Amino acid sequence: MRVRKSAEARKSEIVNATLRLADTLGPERLTTETIADAVGLTQPGIFRHFPKKQDLWEAVAARVGVMMEANWTKAQDPRAGPIDQIRALVAAQLRLIQSTPAIPAILFSRELHTKNKGLREAFFGLLSRLHQLIADLAARSRDAGQLRRDIDPDDVAFLVVGLVQGLAVRWSISGRGFDLAREGSRLLETQLSGFAGGDSAPPLKGSRT
């Protein structure tokens, strides 16, 4: 007995399944047949909804973009101080990765980047937006005297985003052997503590200082 659903519902199912399966198999190894099996369709059934496989990846990318943006705006509380907002942003991002672990793999997949320029730019834009959010918050907290004045807010953002990325990578290749959000907030405190204070930090010993 053939189960028949609206195109809209099916499309959503297919995108969901892709997002889930891209995690275990990796975006490059994920075939239309595997996706079809997961959704309960035959393999050509996928192409009724996404004429080219690339169209499917674009839909997935759009979904990821929406998820990330929604996640960020949800984490933003204008009443909180800028440092706390950075904390919230990082925590939200790590929770999102934990709940949808395919996101980093999709975001950094060479397969998707090389084949579709628009996709590459969309992902680059997403990462830039996160960077900018953090950089702006860093600038605000610096103006409020909570952050050292001798540090470029962009550098703060680079280091914080790098922390998230490095942690996600380590989490992934270690087989997810630890709580991402917990470890992340611990590391973030260490990171932020180095930036604290309105004045310069004491000089570092060593040849380059």
Place this chain on the structure above:
Amino acid sequence: MRVRKSAEARKSEIVNATLRLADTLGPERLTTETIADAVGLTQPGIFRHFPKKQDLWEAVAARVGVMMEANWTKAQDPRAGPIDQIRALVAAQLRLIQSTPAIPAILFSRELHTKNKGLREAFFGLLSRLHQLIADLAARSRDAGQLRRDIDPDDVAFLVVGLVQGLAVRWSISGRGFDLAREGSRLLETQLSGFAGGDSAPPLKGSRT
């Protein structure tokens, strides 16, 4: 006119070509035919030296491992202070990536990880070794009073390795639009400056502090 070389020389050539081509195409899209063309062999000629393609990847992994370890030991100067040794280590790692940009792609390739457990463990071991080197140096500089006492050396290592990883990713997806080693040492100074001093940093304002 058929050019004939010793198996040893050919193997080395093939590994070199693979390492070079894996950068532009990505490890997953790199075919035996492409490698053969680059080396000047026919496609089946590759299999004379590496019966399975996976064998080739293992040889590449071994080569990468040797390169990284050699790079680290070369960067270590026992007469230098621990902080300077961290600087040297990071700089060396970034220079290696700059001269062989396929390394991150190979190290973090899902294709290689999922198909071969040994490879995955080898790569994980490499990253752990780098982590340990930095953590040990951080512990030594802490004992020497050059680093805050309230910071876990392991966390220092996590943040520094994360810095390198995040930077390498950004360098890669930005189309290599900046000097990796230069940007890296600048960021590292910012990072290290937050850890400087034998005492605790001033407390951070915010709910969690």
Place this chain on the structure above:
DNA sequence: GATATTAGTTAGTGATCAATCGCTAACTAT
């Protein structure tokens, strides 16, 4: 209840790849 629309199926195609096999020709040792 007939008709049009459209989700889904069955069967198949062409392209791409890793891998195989039988053979040739270049080195090496006797």
Place this chain on the structure above:
DNA sequence: ATAGTTAGCGATTGATCACTAACTAATATC
């Protein structure tokens, strides 16, 4: 010189993919 070894080639094969065309059946519309 001769025999044995081995690097490399030409032709092919089987598997895996994304993708297509023709048909079928469920749902909506009138």
